[in-house]
Amino acid sequence: MAFVGIQLKRLYRLVLLPFILTAGILFVGFLLEGIWSPGRIRPLMMVLTQVPVIAAGLSTAFVLNGDPIIELAESTPTGWRKVQVTRMLIITGAFLTAVGLLFIGLHMMRLWPRDMGWVSIISPVGSIFIVNCLVFLIAVLTTSMPTSSLAPIAIWLFLCFVWDPYITDPVRQRLIPLFIAAAGAIFGWNMCGDAERNVVKVAAL
Amino acid sequence: MFISIDHLTKDFRGRPAALNDLTVDLPQGMIGLIGPNGAGKTTLMRILTGIIKPTTGKVFIDGQDLSSPANRRNLKRHLGYLPQHITPYDNLSPLEFLDYIGILKMIDNKHMRQEQTHTLLEQVGLKDVMNLPIRGLSGGMRRRVGIAQALMGDPQLLVVDEPTAGLDPEERMRFRTLLAQLGQDRSVILSTHILDDVAQTCPWVCVLRFGRKQYDGPTEGLIHEAAGHTWITPPIAAPPENATIINAEPTPQGTRYRIVTDTPPAGSVETAPNLEDGYMALASER
Numbered sequence: 001m002a003f004v005g006i007q008l009k010r011l012y013r014l015v016l017l018p019f020i021l022t023a024g025i026l027f028v029g030f031l032l033e034g035i036w037s038p039g040r041i042r043p044l045m046m047v048l049t050q051v052p053v054i055a056a057g058l059s060t061a062f063v064l065n066g067d068p069i070i071e072l073a074e075s076t077p078t079g080w081r082k083v084q085v086t087r088m089l090i091i092t093g094a095f096l097t098a099v100g101l102l103f104i105g106l107h108m109m110r111l112w113p114r115d116m117g118w119v120s121i122i123s124p125v126g127s128i129f130i131v132n133c134l135v136f137l138i139a140v141l142t143t144s145m146p147t148s149s150l151a152p153i154a155i156w157l158f159l160c161f162v163w164d165p166y167i168t169d170p171v172r173q174r175l176i177p178l179f180i181a182a183a184g185a186i187f188g189w190n191m192c193g194d195a196e197r198n199v200v201k202v203a204a205l
Numbered sequence: 206m207f208i209s210i211d212h213l214t215k216d217f218r219g220r221p222a223a224l225n226d227l228t229v230d231l232p233q234g235m236i237g238l239i240g241p242n243g244a245g246k247t248t249l250m251r252i253l254t255g256i257i258k259p260t261t262g263k264v265f266i267d268g269q270d271l272s273s274p275a276n277r278r279n280l281k282r283h284l285g286y287l288p289q290h291i292t293p294y295d296n297l298s299p300l301e302f303l304d305y306i307g308i309l310k311m312i313d314n315k316h317m318r319q320e321q322t323h324t325l326l327e328q329v330g331l332k333d334v335m336n337l338p339i340r341g342l343s344g345g346m347r348r349r350v351g352i353a354q355a356l357m358g359d360p361q362l363l364v365v366d367e368p369t370a371g372l373d374p375e376e377r378m379r380f381r382t383l384l385a386q387l388g389q390d391r392s393v394i395l396s397t398h399i400l401d402d403v404a405q406t407c408p409w410v411c412v413l414r415f416g417r418k419q420y421d422g423p424t425e426g427l428i429h430e431a432a433g434h435t436w437i438t439p440p441i442a443a444p445p446e447n448a449t450i451i452n453a454e455p456t457p458q459g460t461r462y463r464i465v466t467d468t469p470p471a472g473s474v475e476t477a478p479n480l481e482d483g484y485m486a487l488a489s490e491r
Contacts, residue, residue, distance in 0.1 A: 068294070069294070071291075072288060
C-alpha cells in the first residue's frame with residue numbers, strides 16, 4: 001500500500017487532471033443545456049469528449065518516460081516494472097473513473113453523442129484503455145518521450161477516422177482493438193521485466 | 206559478505222566482451238575496483254547487484270548463487286547501490302527521496318523508515334537541508350543523498366560506482382571517510398578512477414583491464430609492483446623514453462619526472478612507490 005501511496009503522491013496532479021476535465025466538460029454541457037438544443041450541443045460534446053482520451057495517452061507517456069533512477073529501482077526488490085505498471089494503472093484508473101463519471105453526467109443530460117444507452121460507456125472507457133495500453137507498450141519499446149507522446153495522437157486518429165466510422169456496433173467497435181491493446185500491454189509487461197534491457201537501453205541514450 | 210566470482214563472461218551484442226572469463230574472490234571489507242574506461246567495472250557491479258545476468262559463469266555471495274532469481278531477489282533486500290549516474294528526483298526533499306527509496310526497498314514499516322531516514326541524513330551531514338528540494342542542493346550534497354539512499358535498509362553489501370567523481374576535495378575526503386567507516390562492518394565495493402581514494406580506504410583491490418582480472422589482492426601488493434622501479438629524474442629537457450611517466454614537475458632547470466621504469470635516466474633517484482605507481486607499473490606490464 002505504501003508503494004501505491006507514494007506513487008499516487010508523485011502523480012497526484014496528473015490524477016486530478018481527468019476529474020478537472022470531466023468537471024469542465026460537464027459544466028459546459030450544463031451551461032449550454034439552457035441555451036442550445038441537445039442536437040446542437042452534441043456535436044460540440046463529440047469533440048470535447050475526445051479530450052480526455054488524448055489527455056490520458058499524453059499523461060501516460062509523461063509518467064512512463066524520463067525517470068532518472070531506473071538503475072536504482074532495478075537494484076531494489078521492487079524492480080522497475082512494478083514502478084512502471086503501477087504508474088500506468090494509477091493514471092489509467094483515474095482517467096477511466098473520470099470518463100465514467102463524464103459519461104454518466106452527459107448521458108443523464110441526454111448530451112452524450114451517439115448515445116445508444118448505457119452500453120455506450122464502452123466507447124470512452126475502451127478508448128482510454130486502448131490508448132493507454134498501447135502507449136505503455138510504445139514507452140517500453142522506445143523509452144522515448146517524443147515517440148510515446150505522438151503515439152496517443154496517432155492511435156486516437158486511427159480510432160476516430162479509420163476504425164470507428166466503419167465499425168458502428170459499440171461492442172465490436174471497442175472489443176477488437178481492446179484485445180489487441182491488451183495483448184500489446186502484456187508484451188510490454190514482459191519486456192519491461194528485462195532489467196538488463198531497461199538499464200542498458202537507458203544508459204545508451 | 207564473501208563474494209566469489211567464477212569464470213564470469215558478459216557479452217553485449219555487437220560489442221567486445223565486457224567481462225571475459227573473470228574469476229576472483231573478494232573478501233569482506235572495503236574493496237577497490239579499478240581499471241581504465243571500458244575495463245568492465247560497471248558491468249561487474251551491475252552483475253553483483255543482480256541487475257544484469259552474466260552470459261556465462263556464476264557469482265556466489267555468501268555461498269548463494271546469483272543465477273537463481275530467488276537469490277537475486279534476496280540479495281536486493283540486503284544491498285545498497287549507488288550508480289555512477291544518479292539524479293535523485295529534484296522536486297523531492299532528501300527526506301522524501303529516502304522515504305521513496307525505503308519503500309522501493311520494501312521497508313514497509315513507516316516508523317522504521319522515518320527513523321532510518323533521519324539517522325542517515327544526520328550521518329551524511331544533510332540534516333539541515335533535509336526538507337529543502339534536492340534541486341537547490343550542491344553536487345556534493347546530491348551525492349550524499351545518493352550514498353544515504355544506498356544505506357537505507359542497513360545493507361550488508363554496498364556497491365558504489367565512482368562516488369567521488371565531480372566532488373571538490375573537501376567533499377571527497379568527507380565522502381571517503383564515510384565509506385571507510387561503513388566498510389568496518391560490511392562489504393563495500395568501491396569503483397573509482399581516483400586511486401588516492403582506494404589507497405586511503407581499501408585494504409583489498411581488484412584491477413580489471415579489457416574485462417579480465419589484472420590484479421587481485423592486498424593494496425600493498427599492488428603498490429609493491431612498482432617497488433624498485435619508481436624513480437624521480439633530475440631536471441631534464443625531454444621526457445625519458447621507455448618509462449611510464451606518473452607526473453611532471455616543472456623547475457627552472459628543466460622538468461623533473463616521476464617515472465616507473467627498469468632503465469631510469471642517469472642521475473635518477475629511486476623513491477618509495479605509491480598506488481598510482483603500482484597501478485601504472487601493472488598497466489605497462491600488459
